[in-house]
Amino acid sequence: MPIQAQQRVPPVVDDLDVVGRLRAGDERAFEALIEQLHPTMLAVPRAHVRTRASAEEVVQDAWVAVLKGLDRFEGRSSLKTWIMRIVANIAMTRGVREARSTPFSSLAAEGEEAAVDADRFRGPQDAFTGHWNAYPRDWSTLPEQAPLGRETLRALAHELEALPDAQRTVVALRDVYGCRSEEVCATLEISAANQRVLLHRGRSRLRAALERRFDD
């Protein structure tokens, strides 16, 4: 029974080589970069701007800014991180303009949120306080493929969209697009601890949504 989560490793690309080819006008190199990063970049603005169309515009503006700023890329961070920071900055600016944005770190620290309702556990007056009242259900006993079927994935995508902004952004970057935690922290300018709280809350909500679905 595997317990460790798997991190998807991004493809290894020599950043300075890519930058060199872009400067030389290599369209195929640019297309490859778009393929690699565009979907991930789209995950970032959703914390700051209202609509999907707005997010698309932010990312397109970001690509223009990337090209114009290529001369300034020195390789101190990875190209991907550098590009993701540009997206984040433009998203923040646009978000402020749309009068919706709050600084990312304040979105993280709000309140307490239990991963599982307290009533699922024995109470403070009970013996074995804090232990399960009834165990969660073993999903491996469900009809084959049910956890990863198309309907379930569609519903899960819906639930992801419905997460609070900060949680959705972190879960999307980490679990949908496979960014490493250092990359996410650098992009969003949040601490590792903050990032973990958001990841934890988002994942916990999604697990609970799947559980509700499977319990029917």
Next chain:
Amino acid sequence: MIAYKFLRPDRTSLFTDFAWPAPGTWVEASIEPCRSGIHACRVSDLPYWAGHQLYEVELDGELVEQSTKVVASRARLVRRLEAWEDLHDVYTRMCADRGHELARSAAPPLHDWEAVIEPSIPEGPALLGFVAARIAEAIAGPPAYRTERARQTDWLAERLGL
């Protein structure tokens, strides 16, 4: 040093799914500050990690002792202690009986704590070991948890010849 390790019936580790080679073959792992490396039990650690099969292991290389385990950079299985498999149910029953004894000896008796014991039996030695130690703690505080675990260790050591 000689130590012990519980594995699943297919000789894999519970937390890493690592498939151990047959006894005799060395395995290496680097010890990072908090996580990796090969985990093993001293005799006093056995009750905390009770599992399906018990192996004697030989540890080598870098060794780090923690409160309920040892972490090593090099290890090999030496032999399976088949006697442990015969003891599963007896040990579970012993812990259950201790739980009953402790709960009934408390003033007032701990009926709610005792009620957990019998339904937990199917989950086996690890759970009942915890239940008994936790009941001891409910009566006499945190030191009693450790004392009950030490009792479990003595019981196991005697019957396994460790």
Next chain:
Amino acid sequence: MTESDQHITCQEVVELVTDYLERALDADEASLFEEHLNFCDGCITYVEQMRVTVEAVGQIGETDVPADTREKLLTAFRDWQHA
């Protein structure tokens, strides 16, 4: 972080699971976490549910760049080249 330094509850496990998977627990906390999982089938099931959830989320990403987006970006690239 936990109420006792000798054992943790299921309620604590469900709050610590992400930190555990992220390797952010210290050695003692990770040990308590694993000791608990060793005896608690309910929490083994829960951690597996979290793992399945993460894996499922990994399957829902859009990886396609729409054609018109690609065209717009290529135009921007050519404009930048000729600027």
